[in-house]
Amino acid sequence: MITKVLIAEDHESANISVQKTLEDLAITDTAYVYYCDDALNRIVHALKAGDPFDLLITDLYFEPDNNIQVLSGGMDLIAAAKKEQSGLKVLVFSAESRPAAIEQLFKHEDIDGFVRKARNDARELKEAIREISRHRRYFPRYTGQETGQKNAYSFSEFDIVIITLLAQGMLQKDIPAYLQRNRIKPSGLSSVEKRLNQMKDAFGFTKNEQLVLHCKALGAI
Amino acid sequence: MITKVLIAEDHESANISVQKTLEDLAITDTAYVYYCDDALNRIVHALKAGDPFDLLITDLYFEPDNNIQVLSGGMDLIAAAKKEQSGLKVLVFSAESRPAAIEQLFKHEDIDGFVRKARNDARELKEAIREISRHRRYFPRYTGQETGQKNAYSFSEFDIVIITLLAQGMLQKDIPAYLQRNRIKPSGLSSVEKRLNQMKDAFGFTKNEQLVLHCKALGAI
DNA sequence: CCTGATTTTATGGGAAACCGTAATTCATCG
DNA sequence: CGATGAATTACGGTTTCCCATAAAATCAGG
Numbered sequence: 001m002i003t004k005v006l007i008a009e010d011h012e013s014a015n016i017s018v019q020k021t022l023e024d025l026a027i028t029d030t031a032y033v034y035y036c037d038d039a040l041n042r043i044v045h046a047l048k049a050g051d052p053f054d055l056l057i058t059d060l061y062f063e064p065d066n067n068i069q070v071l072s073g074g075m076d077l078i079a080a081a082k083k084e085q086s087g088l089k090v091l092v093f094s095a096e097s098r099p100a101a102i103e104q105l106f107k108h109e110d111i112d113g114f115v116r117k118a119r120n121d122a123r124e125l126k127e128a129i130r131e132i133s134r135h136r137r138y139f140p141r142y143t144g145q146e147t148g149q150k151n152a153y154s155f156s157e158f159d160i161v162i163i164t165l166l167a168q169g170m171l172q173k174d175i176p177a178y179l180q181r182n183r184i185k186p187s188g189l190s191s192v193e194k195r196l197n198q199m200k201d202a203f204g205f206t207k208n209e210q211l212v213l214h215c216k217a218l219g220a221i
Numbered sequence: 222m223i224t225k226v227l228i229a230e231d232h233e234s235a236n237i238s239v240q241k242t243l244e245d246l247a248i249t250d251t252a253y254v255y256y257c258d259d260a261l262n263r264i265v266h267a268l269k270a271g272d273p274f275d276l277l278i279t280d281l282y283f284e285p286d287n288n289i290q291v292l293s294g295g296m297d298l299i300a301a302a303k304k305e306q307s308g309l310k311v312l313v314f315s316a317e318s319r320p321a322a323i324e325q326l327f328k329h330e331d332i333d334g335f336v337r338k339a340r341n342d343a344r345e346l347k348e349a350i351r352e353i354s355r356h357r358r359y360f361p362r363y364t365g366q367e368t369g370q371k372n373a374y375s376f377s378e379f380d381i382v383i384i385t386l387l388a389q390g391m392l393q394k395d396i397p398a399y400l401q402r403n404r405i406k407p408s409g410l411s412s413v414e415k416r417l418n419q420m421k422d423a424f425g426f427t428k429n430e431q432l433v434l435h436c437k438a439l440g441a442i
Numbered sequence: 443c444c445t446g447a448t449t450t451t452a453t454g455g456g457a458a459a460c461c462g463t464a465a466t467t468c469a470t471c472g
Numbered sequence: 473c474g475a476t477g478a479a480t481t482a483c484g485g486t487t488t489c490c491c492a493t494a495a496a497a498t499c500a501g502g
Contacts, residue, residue, distance in 0.1 A: 010340050011338055011339060011340065011342055012238075012340065012341050012343040012344060013234075013235055013238035013239070013242075013338065013342045013343045013346070014234055014235070014238070014338075016241055016242075016343055017233075017234035017235070017237045018234070020237055020241065021234075021237075034340065063339060065340065117234065117235075118231075118232060119232065119233065119255065119284060119286065120233050121232055121233050121234045122233040122237055123233060125234070166428070167430055167431065167434055168431070169426055169427040169428045169430070169431045170428075171427075171428075205390055206390040206392075207387070207390045207391075207392070208430055209387050209390070209430055209433045210388065210389070212430045212434055213388055213434060213437055216434055216437065216438075217437075
């Protein structure tokens, strides 16, 4: 059962809505902070006091201001929080819409739920909290029309490296040298070309510009 | 004095916070809708009933769903609403952060205030409403550090066309033919190359992939 | 260890992009 | 009309990219 919840969200308005949503669910033992570092402090203190939080609801992106932070955003916060309190449930509440980026959260950060800031987000938030309190994960609804057919292709580590390098301005012909320096398995120029062609084929693209743009939109890079 | 307010905002959570903010200001005669078309209807009906709204608080971007809309977003809504009720005050509440886009709103749509969805947005919202009720305009605070050095370059129509074509996969060498077909003034390949180099220079890029990506992030394409 | 299949790498020719320079066009003004 | 200067376009050489093919390496199974 979830009774004690911490909200980490820099937008005052979003923070207020989450508070109100928790009220609606009759969860009264809540705390809310506007900075990641504050969030981590609260988690650590509550843990030490023997009264830990059950759930962390956090945004991903926190706008930097003159209040310098150690933790740079939600990703960092989640990692740090889990390190302190491995059993802490985490629900991400963010405007992030890129499927690849969201998948990463479940896969690498081992989060328990994701609700996208969108049309019915308050309703979804309630549902997500209910699911998590039953020890189930809550996955986002992909109602987005932007996620059409094109998402079939699944990127490998190798793909990501290549595209990232291209997006950073590295010449294609210089990529093999980089791959060798970093001990990445296939390092031939032909292999790089082959992969790029496969990806462009898969998406129906003809130019690297399209590929890079699409990968960015997907959140793969 | 502002007593009757309409909220147009598709995100349920944001909508809730705005409602709560109005409650805090003791404004009780409020209505809220999740679609632009609904907003316009409410405005027209209230006007006909002889009890018009004093203020419209609206988002800019409304996510499309299966509920097909005539008005495509906040810009359209504002224009349509002002056409029906010229004296209606308008306060835009949006995540838009590009100064150029915000200036356009004050200049072309003649809005009365803008509050960016950011750290202290709820507080700003209150302040903005107070200002507007005194028949003053409320301008956003530009605390954003993201509008740093790189945004200096201002894109011309020509720039946008070229980059858009590249992003769509057109070969550089085929661009001159396209420009001629569309009667765009400089159409030589050299001119295209020149512009691309100027832009890449301005941002410190070396490859088109970087340029295309950056323009997308900036919202220029 | 051998063999065959798959993957990776090397190579070369041709297309596109890059870059400097020269020729042309165009607008302006005497 | 002619001259001047800026912008546009055309051209040639070089680099990079693209693509097909061949050579080499890797791997699995017998």
